[in-house]
Amino acid sequence: xxxxxxxxxxxxxxxxxxxxxxxxxxxxxxxxxxxxxxxxxxxxxxxxxxxxxxxxxxxxxxxxxxxxxxxxxxxxxxxxxxxxxxxxxxxxxxxxxxxxxxxxxxxxxxxxxxxxxxxxxxxxxxxxxxxxxxxxxxxxxxxxxxxxxxxxxxxxxxxxxxxxxxxxxxxxxxxxxxxxxxxxxxxxxxxxxxxxxxxxxxxxxxxxxxxxxxxxxxxxxxxxxxxxxxxxxxxxxxxxxxxxxxxxxxxxx
Amino acid sequence: xxxxxxxxxxxxxxxxxxxxxxxxxxxxxxxxxxxxxxxxxxxxxxxxxxxxxxxxxxxxxxxxxxxxxxxxxxxxxxxxxxxxxxxxxxxxxxxxxxx
Numbered sequence: 001x002x003x004x005x006x007x008x009x010x011x012x013x014x015x016x017x018x019x020x021x022x023x024x025x026x027x028x029x030x031x032x033x034x035x036x037x038x039x040x041x042x043x044x045x046x047x048x049x050x051x052x053x054x055x056x057x058x059x060x061x062x063x064x065x066x067x068x069x070x071x072x073x074x075x076x077x078x079x080x081x082x083x084x085x086x087x088x089x090x091x092x093x094x095x096x097x098x099x100x101x102x103x104x105x106x107x108x109x110x111x112x113x114x115x116x117x118x119x120x121x122x123x124x125x126x127x128x129x130x131x132x133x134x135x136x137x138x139x140x141x142x143x144x145x146x147x148x149x150x151x152x153x154x155x156x157x158x159x160x161x162x163x164x165x166x167x168x169x170x171x172x173x174x175x176x177x178x179x180x181x182x183x184x185x186x187x188x189x190x191x192x193x194x195x196x197x198x199x200x201x202x203x204x205x206x207x208x209x210x211x212x213x214x215x216x217x218x219x220x221x222x223x224x225x226x227x228x229x230x231x232x233x234x235x236x237x238x239x240x241x242x243x244x245x246x247x248x249x250x251x252x253x
Numbered sequence: 254x255x256x257x258x259x260x261x262x263x264x265x266x267x268x269x270x271x272x273x274x275x276x277x278x279x280x281x282x283x284x285x286x287x288x289x290x291x292x293x294x295x296x297x298x299x300x301x302x303x304x305x306x307x308x309x310x311x312x313x314x315x316x317x318x319x320x321x322x323x324x325x326x327x328x329x330x331x332x333x334x335x336x337x338x339x340x341x342x343x344x345x346x347x348x349x350x351x352x
Contacts, residue, residue, distance in 0.1 A: 035293040043298050
């Protein structure tokens with residue numbers, strides 16, 4: 001793999017994480033448990049789709065084959081997507097949505113802190129801008145994890161169930177592979193080995209305050225960020241997200 | 254099922270936003286939230302999405318004591334005929350804003 005290929009892959013990962021999680025959150029639009037949370041979640045969705053737009057536009061330039069952010073978002077099939085498995089998991093209920101958000105936000109926060117010193121100027125600028133948004137997302141999801149975990153018997157049980165179910169998707173976040181190593185060497189990407197202890201510590205601290213039990217470290221599922229094996233859910237997301245462009249190619253409004 | 258509606262249990266909060274430094278906080282509306290911190294987060298999402306503010310205050314609605322509408326005559330009418338209480342006899346320089 002050349003540095004340029006790795007660079008493109010790396011930006012796709014960042015962009016796809018933001019796009020897919022943003023799309024997942026947008027599914028709550030009009031269905032939030034209360035008005036205030038409906039707006040909060042769709043706000044975050046908008047932040048993330050905005051980040052995806054900048055990242056994928058940049059990825060298209062690095063690739064140099066004339067694909068812009070819309071082509072990358074709407075005309076790639078599931079096997080070409082590079083988001084982590086965690087973000088494509090379904091909303092299920094508010095507990096799942098919040099736990100998924102928290103487990104991702106905590107990682108995303110430290111990741112973007114590192115990316116602020118990337119040698120890729122454009123990526124550094126995007127990271128600087130996104131970090132403010134991500135800091136808020138992390139605050140929002142942490143506060144909810146704490147309140148629902150340390151809430152009623154029912155809310156605690158739902159949160160613990162969501163946490164246990166989603167835990168197997170957290171390993172992929174901080175496990176470096178070839179693309180990560182190449183980008184770290186090039187000074188473009190973040191050091192996942194530096195992020196991992198920070199991430200583990202943050203998650204442990206919030207779970208403790210939420211009186212939730214950290215799941216046992218068991219089998220971790222991977223295959224999202226390298227595109228080898230996405231879960232069944234990604235195809236359904238893309239079917240809905242890409243439908244209009246697939247049915248009416250090149251349509252604009 | 255013994256699910257309680259959280260919405261019913263969440264108290265109402267009054268939201269005040271300072272639109273820029275130098276101005277005072279202004280009442281913008283109300284919302285439901287579980288506690289004060291969440292009320293601030295909700296207010297940020299509901300009322301400051303278009304750059305409306307630099308500072309947020311939240312007050313639980315039950316702590317606001319309101320004047321009674323049927324006292325309005327005795328409270329407000331006596332001020333009607335006392336123009337000398339209004340500082341309308343000064344010329345204000347243009348540089349002084351927000352008065």
